Structures are given as structure tokens and as C-alpha cells.
Amino acid sequence: MFELEKFQKAFEISFPVEAAQQILGLMESLYGSEFERVHGKTDADLLIENTRLVLDGITPEQLQNGIKLMRSERWCPTLPGFRFLCLQDGDWWTAEQAWTFALNWKKDSSKPITTLAKRTLGEVSEVLNGQGQKAAYKAFIDTYEYNLRQAKARNCTQVMWVKPKTSDDVKQQKTTERNRSGMPCPPELAAKIKGAYRGNLS
Structure with a gap:
């Protein structure tokens, strides 16, 4: 009997019925027929x-975060x-x-793109190029969520991808620096520098 009570506690639910009804109502109003496709058979x-x-x-703050993010879900x-x-x-990013x-x-x-999103895009590029966006969508979502869990487990932070400089970019930068013209020295300062230089020679 004691062991049975332990297992029964695993099925105790404290999440409010009213909150569950509100969430489902919000989903239905946002997604319409898409809500019926996903949840209508239940x-x-x-x-x-x-x-x-x-x-x-789930805490009220976490619930609020979920609702906020859901608004941008396709x-x-x-x-x-x-x-x-x-x-x-x-x-x-979700x-x-x-x-x-x-x-x-x-x-x-x-x-803009993050390093994680770019990596995931590369991992599903074969599906995207061969079968199109519809087929690649699910593959990307599943792969990204897996990669995201792995990144969080390693305590990584989101990083935006920056295009590495090519040799042409470096050459252009050096050329620009060589051709950069400086501001002329004011006459008064030039005279002082010249006088100081002569004083050092004497």
C-alpha cells in the first residue's frame, strides 16, 4: 500500500483547470483550423x-514566456x-x-544569423535543396532543438555568425590604409616642432 501511494503521487496535478482552458482557447483563436488539425481529435x-x-x-512567469514566444510560431x-x-x-532563438x-x-x-542556426541550416541543406522547404522545415526544427539542448548542456551562449575576412578583404583594407591621407600639421605647431628639432641639434 505504501509503494502504491508513492506511485499515485506521481499523477497528482496542481496546474489549474482554468489556466489550461485559457491556454487552449488562446491556441484555438490564434491558429484556427491548424489547432483543429493538431488537437481536434482529442x-x-x-x-x-x-x-x-x-x-x-510551469511557473506563471514561464507560462507568460511561452505565450509570448507562441505568438511568433508559424x-x-x-x-x-x-x-x-x-x-x-x-x-x-526558438x-x-x-x-x-x-x-x-x-x-x-x-x-543576421546565429552560429547555431547556420550550422543547423548546413546540416539540413541536402533536404532543403533536394526536397524543398516543406520537407526541410521539420528536419530543421528537430535538428535545431537537438543542437540547442546540446549547447545549453555545455553552458554555451548564443553567438551571432560573423563572415570571416577573405584575402581580398585584407588586401583592400591594406590598400585603403596606404592611401589614407592625414590631416596637415598646423603652421604654429610645425614651427614649434622645427624649432625644437634645431635646438636638439645645437
Whole structure:
């Protein structure tokens, strides 16, 4: 009996029913038919209980963070996906943000991109080039989230990618420095310097 009570405690849920209902209502209003595609096959009461189960332990601040990040998500998140958003620390791009920035960078390499997003884009480039964006989307999201977990486990911080200078860039910089003209020395200062120089010679 004692052991059974221990296991039963694992199923105790404190996440409020009202909060779960509000979250699901917000998802439905934001995503419409996409919400139905992801969650519509689950009975309404069971969906509420599943939401409470998945989000149990999430603080109000984390919940607010998840809602904020969800507003920029292209697709309706699953319940575990929403929990993942809640636990984002805000210092890293989400997978959706990384995907958007990666596509922008692919079109124009002057656009900003993080080293992690660029690395992930390279890892799924074969899928992107061979099967298109729709097929590459899921591969990118899954790969980025895996890479992000690995980076956080190593206590890494997000770093923006900077294009390394090429030999042509270095040559151009040296040429610019050689051709740079200085400001002329004022006559009064030139006279003082000349006088001091003569004094040292005498």
C-alpha cells in the first residue's frame, strides 16, 4: 500500500483547470483550423487534463514566456512543444525564429544569423535543396532543438555568425590604409616642432 501511494503521487496535478482552458482557447483563436488539425481529435475534457499534466510545474512567469514566444510560431504547437516554449530562457532563438532567419540569410547573406542556426541550416541543406522547404522545415526544427539542448548542456551562449575576412578583404583594407591621407600639421605647431628639432641639434 505504501509503494502504491508513492506511485499515485506521481499523477497528482496542481496546474489549474482554468489556466489550461485559457491556454487552449488562446491556441484555438490564434491558429484556427491548424489547432483543429493538431488537437481536434482529442476529446475536449481529455485535452484539458493532458494540458494540465504537460504543464504541471510551469511557473506563471514561464507560462507568460511561452505565450509570448507562441505568438511568433508559424504552426500550432503540440502540448510538449508549448512546454518547450515556456522553458526557453529568451537568450536563444526558438527553432521557428531560427528557421525564419536562416531562410532570410540563405537569400541574403548580409542578414543576421546565429552560429547555431547556420550550422543547423548546413546540416539540413541536402533536404532543403533536394526536397524543398516543406520537407526541410521539420528536419530543421528537430535538428535545431537537438543542437540547442546540446549547447545549453555545455553552458554555451548564443553567438551571432560573423563572415570571416577573405584575402581580398585584407588586401583592400591594406590598400585603403596606404592611401589614407592625414590631416596637415598646423603652421604654429610645425614651427614649434622645427624649432625644437634645431635646438636638439645645437
